[in-house]
Amino acid sequence: MLFECRNISFRYPDAEDYVFRDLMLKVTEPGLYGIFGPSGVGKTSFAKIVTGGIRDFSGDIRTEHLNIFLYSYNLERLPGWSSVRRHIDKITPLSKNGLKTELIEAFGIHGYLTSRFSKLSLGQQNRVNLIRYLLQDFDLLIMDESLANVDELTKEEIILKIKETFPMACFFYISHNVVEVSRFCKQIYVFRDAHKQPQIQIVKGLDFSRGQQVEKKDQEIAMLEIMNAS
Amino acid sequence: MLLRRIYQFLIIYLLGLFLLLVIKYALNLSDYVIPGPVEIWETCRETLPRYFSDVMDTLSVAIIGQFISIVLAISIGVIGRQATWFGSFVKVAAYNFQAYPIVAIAPIVFILLGDGFISRLLIAAMICYFPLLLSVVGIMSEPISDIEHFYRITGRMRWQLEVKIRAFENLSKLTTVIAGSATLAMAGTIVAEFIAANAGIGYSIRIALYQSNLSKILVALFTIGVSLSVYQGMLEMAGYMINKRWKG
Numbered sequence: 001m002l003f004e005c006r007n008i009s010f011r012y013p014d015a016e017d018y019v020f021r022d023l024m025l026k027v028t029e030p031g032l033y034g035i036f037g038p039s040g041v042g043k044t045s046f047a048k049i050v051t052g053g054i055r056d057f058s059g060d061i062r063t064e065h066l067n068i069f070l071y072s073y074n075l076e077r078l079p080g081w082s083s084v085r086r087h088i089d090k091i092t093p094l095s096k097n098g099l100k101t102e103l104i105e106a107f108g109i110h111g112y113l114t115s116r117f118s119k120l121s122l123g124q125q126n127r128v129n130l131i132r133y134l135l136q137d138f139d140l141l142i143m144d145e146s147l148a149n150v151d152e153l154t155k156e157e158i159i160l161k162i163k164e165t166f167p168m169a170c171f172f173y174i175s176h177n178v179v180e181v182s183r184f185c186k187q188i189y190v191f192r193d194a195h196k197q198p199q200i201q202i203v204k205g206l207d208f209s210r211g212q213q214v215e216k217k218d219q220e221i222a223m224l225e226i227m228n229a230s
Numbered sequence: 231m232l233l234r235r236i237y238q239f240l241i242i243y244l245l246g247l248f249l250l251l252v253i254k255y256a257l258n259l260s261d262y263v264i265p266g267p268v269e270i271w272e273t274c275r276e277t278l279p280r281y282f283s284d285v286m287d288t289l290s291v292a293i294i295g296q297f298i299s300i301v302l303a304i305s306i307g308v309i310g311r312q313a314t315w316f317g318s319f320v321k322v323a324a325y326n327f328q329a330y331p332i333v334a335i336a337p338i339v340f341i342l343l344g345d346g347f348i349s350r351l352l353i354a355a356m357i358c359y360f361p362l363l364l365s366v367v368g369i370m371s372e373p374i375s376d377i378e379h380f381y382r383i384t385g386r387m388r389w390q391l392e393v394k395i396r397a398f399e400n401l402s403k404l405t406t407v408i409a410g411s412a413t414l415a416m417a418g419t420i421v422a423e424f425i426a427a428n429a430g431i432g433y434s435i436r437i438a439l440y441q442s443n444l445s446k447i448l449v450a451l452f453t454i455g456v457s458l459s460v461y462q463g464m465l466e467m468a469g470y471m472i473n474k475r476w477k478g
Contacts, residue, residue: 051383070383070384071379071383072380073379075376076376076377076379076380077376077377078377078380079377079394079395079398080398080477080478081394081398081476081477081478091380091384091386116477116478129380132380133380133384136384
């Protein structure tokens with residue numbers, strides 16, 4: 001067991017309804033795990049509970065060999081007073097300079113490193129933001145729609161690169177895109193309303209990696225299972 | 231920017247002057263109450279150089295007072311932004327203090343410090359300081375979550391970086407507040423001079439008032455308006471240049 005949530009219950013102050021009631025979730029090995037579900041079901045709240053942004057919940061979170069948890073989300077911004085390159089250089093530990101070059105190439109952001117963050121498109125901004133997190137030390141990284149607005153081909157390249165580069169890390173990939181979670185994730189945790197039990201349904205994903213073949217039928221089955229579970 | 235400020239002032243000043251003359255002629259008031267255009271012009275020619283020198287004296291005190299206020303407001307605002315008990319204490323104290331009319335304290339300052347430069351400076355700084363402080367505390371206490379999140383979760387956040395992010399994101403607001411506070415500093419200095427000082431344009435207005443000489447007061451208002459417009463225009467230009475340089 002790497003990570004386990006036991007009987008997590010939570011509701012926002014002054015709210016009548018629970019976001020989570022006795023939520024259970026277990027991760028036993030490193031990899032990319034999808035978190036899928038309709039808006040408002042608590043995916044982001046879950047991410048905040050896991051990374052310490054929300055503390056007034058009941059239940060247990062147990063971890064083994066996972067110490068550093070990071071949470072990145074769509075629409076984060078970099079300060080606007082200098083270029084993307086300067087910001088990335090500043091937050092990169094010396095030991096990760098090689099990784100930085102590699103990720104910049106794979107993420108396709110080389111061409112606009114000299115620009116200010118505000119001058120980039122949303123997809124470019126999200127890629128730059130995600131690189132910042134990948135250059136930090138972490139054991140578990142939650143990516144909350146972190147690749148939104150990125151075209152499908154680049155997104156695939158990025159996800160495969162992440163899987164290759166960080167085989168020993170855990171990733172929770174929050175997305176509304178059923179195709180990508182079913183294709184790239186090892187397991188998909190389908191979040192449902194608090195009044196449905198169990199609140200999380202687990203669906204096996206295809207865990208696609210480079211060079212592997214994916215049968216169209218298998219992908220369709222995984223997608224159907226995810227949709228049925230939600 | 232600078233020219234716009236000046237011609238805006240000139241339009242308002244001339245409109246005010248025109249209104250006064252309309253009232254004078256409509257109600258058939260004597261020159262003793264509202265002087266005619268010729269008398270105003272003659273007074274202007276006689277007193278303008280002296281009043282200009284007085285207004286420069288006042289403006290220099292106001293600028294130093296404003297500078298002190300800015301430094302103080304930013305320092306206290308940076309401390310007051312914190313969610314600690316001390317930060318809350320500073321915020322509450324600032325809100326309570328600013329509710330009190332500082333002008334009412336001015337006589338105490340003159341009694342204790344006399345009618346010289348220090349008293350004028352202190353009152354200018356005090357009048358300018360509290361509105362500035364409230365704006366700075368407001369700006370500095372508001373987290374910019376979408377930028378700060380990364381630095382917090384990775385343990386890279388330092389107070390200097392936090393202040394830099396919040397100042398950068400609110401740069402236009404800050405420069406507007408600082409440019410606006412010039413009027414307060416000037417008003418504070420004039421009030422101080424009007425109450426008890428022995429120099430500056432406020433002192434000259436007090437003498438004109440004792441002489442019931444509206445022409446002199448109108449000339450004094452003209453010199454105040456023009457110099458303040460130039461000063462504010464320069465502040466706005468400086469703000470614009472800082473914005474342009476920092477934001478790229």
